[in-house]
Every structure is written in structure tokens, then in C-alpha cells.
Amino acid sequence: MLGRDTAAAYRGLIADVAGRLSERFAAVERPWTGPAPADLAPAVAAVDLDRPLRSFEAAFDEVGELYLDDAVWFHHPRYLAHLNCPVALPAVAAEAVLAAVNTSVDTWDQSAGGTLIERRLVEWTAERIGLGPDADGVFTSGGTQSNLQALLLARDEAVERALLKHEGDVPLRGVEVLPRLRVFASPHSHFSVVKAARLLGLGEDAVITVPADDWFRMHPAALDAALETCREQGLIPAAVVATAGTTDFGSVDPLGPIGEIAAAHGVWLHVDAAYGCGLLVSAEHRGLLKGIERADSVTVDYHKAFFQPVSSSALLVRDRAALRHVTHHADYLNPAEGAVPNQVDKSLQTTRRFDALKLWLTLRTLGPDAIGSMFDRVCDLADRAWDWIASDPRFEVAAPPSQLSTVLFRLAGADDEGHRKAREALAASGEGMVAATRVEGRIALKLTLLNPETALGDIVRVLEALARHGKTAREES
Numbered sequence: 036m037l038g039r040d041t042a043a044a045y046r047g048l049i050a051d052v053a054g055r056l057s058e059r060f061a062a063v064e065r066p067w068t069g070p071a072p073a074d075l076a077p078a079v080a081a082v083d084l085d086r087p088l089r090s091f092e093a094a095f096d097e098v099g100e101l102y103l104d105d106a107v108w109f110h111h112p113r114y115l116a117h118l119n120c121p122v123a124l125p126a127v128a129a130e131a132v133l134a135a136v137n138t139s140v141d142t143w144d145q146s147a148g149g150t151l152i153e154r155r156l157v158e159w160t161a162e163r164i165g166l167g168p169d170a171d172g173v174f175t176s177g178g179t180q181s182n183l184q185a186l187l188l189a190r191d192e193a194v195e196r197a198l199l200k201h202e203g204d205v206p207l208r209g210v211e212v213l214p215r216l217r218v219f220a221s222p223h224s225h226f227s228v229v230k231a232a233r234l235l236g237l238g239e240d241a242v243i244t245v246p247a248d249d250w251f252r253m254h255p256a257a258l259d260a261a262l263e264t265c266r267e268q269g270l271i272p273a274a275v276v277a278t279a280g281t282t283d284f285g286s287v288d289p290l291g292p293i294g295e296i297a298a299a300h301g302v303w304l305h306v307d308a309a310y311g312c313g314l315l316v317s318a319e320h321r322g323l324l325k326g327i328e329r330a331d332s333v334t335v336d337y338h339k340a341f342f343q344p345v346s347s348s349a350l351l352v353r354d355r356a357a358l359r360h361v362t363h364h365a366d367y368l369n370p371a372e373g374a375v376p377n378q379v380d381k382s383l384q385t386t387r388r389f390d391a392l393k394l395w396l397t398l399r400t401l402g403p404d405a406i407g408s409m410f411d412r413v414c415d416l417a418d419r420a421w422d423w424i425a426s427d428p429r430f431e432v433a434a435p436p437s438q439l440s441t442v443l444f445r446l447a448g449a450d451d452e453g454h455r456k457a458r459e460a461l462a463a464s465g466e467g468m469v470a471a472t473r474v475e476g477r478i479a480l481k482l483t484l485l486n487p488e489t490a491l492g493d494i495v496r497v498l499e500a501l502a503r504h505g506k507t508a509r510e511e512s
């Protein structure tokens with residue numbers, strides 16, 4: 036165990052691991068080796084977990100074979116697939132600190148300074164958003180949990196309002212309100228919205244899809260109409276979810292008009308800025324978030340657009356009172372009469388990592404402008420990649436230029452199977468990695484750019500390889 040007697044051994048161990056990893060980082064030449072599950076599964080299955088190797092070196096060597104040799108390296112400039120970022124060095128150092136100290140940010144008596152640091156970062160983020168003097172929030176494990184908690188708060192606020200308003204002879208019960216609640220989101224919102232509705236007892240059908248425009252942004256007029264219809268049907272709008280940076284298209288819903296409509300209908304506005312939160316520190320593109328200050332709650336994923344290691348996310352709320360919906364006092368942990376700040380009062384989790392330390396050390400070392408300019412760089416790179424693809428007859432763009440940093444495209448003349456094969460062959464070759472999704476029913480390939488060190492030349496190299504693999508797939512079919 037790490038403690039007084041093992042302090043020196045700890046130093047040696049971490050230095051050794053850092054040395055081995057640094058050698059690997061220096062030697063990485065491709066984002067992935069591209070194995071199939073069947074290539075790796077037998078070796079993992081063959082490990083006898085009841086028979087330890089009794090040496091850290093041997094165990095680490097084994098992990099090298101089972102995991103690191105075939106790891107996916109997000110820092111590699113030709114990793115262009117999902118919303119994963121390379122990580123800022125101060126944050127990596129912080130990760131080592133928080134694992135060693137093992138702070139749990141649930142109660143003051145388990146975290147002290149950690150509680151204050153997390154609170155300060157929540158305040159800082161809420162100020163950047165413009166949520167006002169009563170704002171608050173809490174770090175979470177990711178955008179999925181942030182969205183779940185936001186919708187839980189919205190649900191419980193809606194239930195409370197419905198019970199208060201009820202004027203009939205027989206008092207309503209909360210369970211009678213639940214089936215009448217509806218959540219409004221565009222077809223391009225993250226799937227965690229639908230999943231949250233299910234988990235919260237509303238059911239997936241409670242999420243009403245509001246049509247989007249040709250740029251994949253929610254139509255404000257359609258939202259207005261959908262909210263009107265909801266009321267006419269005797270249903271209760273509980274939340275509008277606007278997305279500031281859709282996963283596929285990087286589109287930002289028009290937050291200003293959506294905020295006005297949500298306010299006019301008295302509905303909770305949640306902004307999922309898991310991806311677009313980088314705009315909060317951007318010098319060039321902050322304007323895209325205009326209107327976010329009207330939100331009742333906001334999801335930010337520092338582990339996407341702030342170059343933080345997984346996990347690092349937060350949920351911010353305009354009115355701290357709303358967090359009471361997740362508060363429960365236990366004598367053994369956070370008694371109601373306590374006078375100290377306990378973050379567990381605001382969180383879905385109890386034991387919780389001190390992820391805030393990573394963002395803190397990043398901000399204190401690099402500052403917000405450096406993060407913003409890295410995010411601006413990937414957004415600008417996406418525009419240049421789009422232009423390149425649009426001008427090459429071997430490709431077709433599958434969507435207009437993104438407001439953030441994705442690019443959707445197809446191989447000219449290839450069908451779904453052709454795209455699948457070309458993408459797989461690319462990954463297996465180690466030349467690069469791209470993602471795939473569907474646009475209007477057909478497979479499209481996707482670049483998600485989150486590495487400020489990726490250059491247009493890296494992208495062109497991946498595209499050239501894809502064109503080659505696409506041609507081979509066509510010839511073989």
C-alpha cells in the first residue's frame with residue numbers, strides 16, 4: 036500500500052512507469068494496430084487471475100502485451116475518429132496526484148481543499164457561461180451523467196410544479212405526473228438524452244424529436260409548435276435539450292431563440308455543451324454560444340474540448356436550489372445539521388474522483404486562452420479539411436462545413452459496404468482512424484478533429500489511404 040513506509044518505493048515505481056510510457060509515446064508511429072477482438076481475447080482469457088506474478092515488472096510487461104501494444108493512441112495526429120482528445124501534460128500529472136492521494140470529493144472531511152478547488156472551478160465555468168449569481172454545479176463522470184442529472188432536476192421541478200398547480204378534488208401523485216412529462220430535443224442530440232428519459236421513468240417515447248434544419252440545428256419554430264401541441268394534448272413539457280455541438284455534425288442549436296421559446300413556455304432549458312464547451316474559452320468562436328446564458332442547466336465535458344484525461348465533466352445549474360433534488364442526508368456521512376460544504380449533497384455519486392484537480396492544474400499552468408486557441412485550431416482545421424475533400428472528385432462531402440470540428444464525407448461511388456471495408460482496412464493498416472455514421476440513411480465517414488497537433492497533411496495522408504482502400508474494395512466486390 037502507498038504510505039509512509041512505501042514512499043520511496045512509490046517514487047521509484049512511478050518514475051519507472053513514467054519512463055516506460057514515455058518510451059512508448061516516443062515510439063508510437065500509428066494510432067492503432069487494428070486487431071479484431073478475436074486476436075486479443077485468447078491472451079486476456081488465458082491470464083489466471085488467481086495466480087499472481089508477484090512482481091510489478093512482470094505484471095506491467097504483461098499489461099504491455101495485453102493492452103499497450105494495441106492501445107488506441109488519441110494523441111497520434113492521424114487519429115481522427117471519435118470525440119477523444121490528446122491530454123494536457125499538467126492534467127496528466129494531476130491524475131497521478133489524485134490517484135495517489137485518493138481524495139474522494141463527497142464530504143468536506145474527505146477532501147477539504149479538494150472541495151474548495153472543485154467549487155471554484157464550478158464557479159469559474161458558470162461565470163464563463165454567464166449563469167448568474169445563484170449558479171452552482173458539480174463535477175461528474177461524463178456528459179452522459181451530466182445529461183442524466185440535468186434531466187432528473189428538470190423532471191423533479193416539473194413534477195413539483197404540476198403538483199402545486201393541481202386544483203382538482205383528488206390530489207395528484209408524482210407517479211401520475213410522470214407519464215405526462217415530455218422532453219424536446221433535435222434528432223441530432225446525443226443518445227444519452229433518450230437513455231436518461233428511460234432511466235428516469237419517463238420512457239424513451241417521452242422524448243419528442245424536434246426537426247432540424249439543413250445544417251442539423253434545431254428549428255426554433257418547430258420547437259414552439261411542438262411545445263404548443265404538447266400543452267394542447269394535456270401533456271407537460273419538462274425540458275428542452277439544446278445541443279451546443281452535436282456529436283456527428285458539430286452543429287450548435289440556435290441557443291438564443293430556443294432560450295426565448297423555452298422561457299415563454301416556462302420549460303427548463305438544458306444545453307448539452309459536452310463538445311462545444313471549448314467555445315467558452317475561444318477567442319474566435321465564442322459567439323456561437325450566444326444565448327447559453329439563458330440555460331437552466333449546462334453539460335460541459337472538459338475531457339473533450341479542454342484536453343483533459345477521462346473523466347472530467349460537469350453539470351452547471353442556474354439556480355443552486357434545483358440541486359436539492361439529488362440531496363439526501365445520512366447521519367454517517369453528511370448530516371443535515373452540518374455546517375461544512377459537502378459536494379455529495381449535489382451529486383448523483385457518493386465516492387467521487389477529484390477530477391477537478393486536472394482542470395485546475397491545466398488552467399494554472401497554461402491558462403484558458405491556450406485551451407481556447409487549441410480548440411480554435413481544430414475548428415479551423417476542419418474547415419480546411421472540408422474544402423480539400425469538396426475539391427477532390429474521389430470524395431463527396433456528406434454535410435455542410437461544421438460549426439465545430441467534424442467533417443462528414445463519402446467515397447465517390449462507394450456503397451455502405453464499400454465504406455465499411457475501406458474504414459476497416461484503414462484502421463488495420465495503422466495509417467489512420469476515422470469514424471462512421473449515417474447521414475440520411477446512408478453510411479458516411481467522419482473526421483472528428485480534436486488534436487491541435489494534427490496538420491492538414493496528416494488528414495490528406497489518411498484520405499489518400501482511404502481512397503486507395505475504397506478502390507480495392509470496389510475492385511474486389
Ligand SMILES: Cc1ncc(COP(=O)(O)O)c(C=O)c1O
Nearest residue numbers: 118177178179225280282307309
Ligand atoms: C453532445 C454529446 N453529449 C453527451 C455526450 C456523452 O458524453 P460522455 O461520453 O462523456 O458520457 C457526448 C459524447 O460524445 C456528446 O457528443
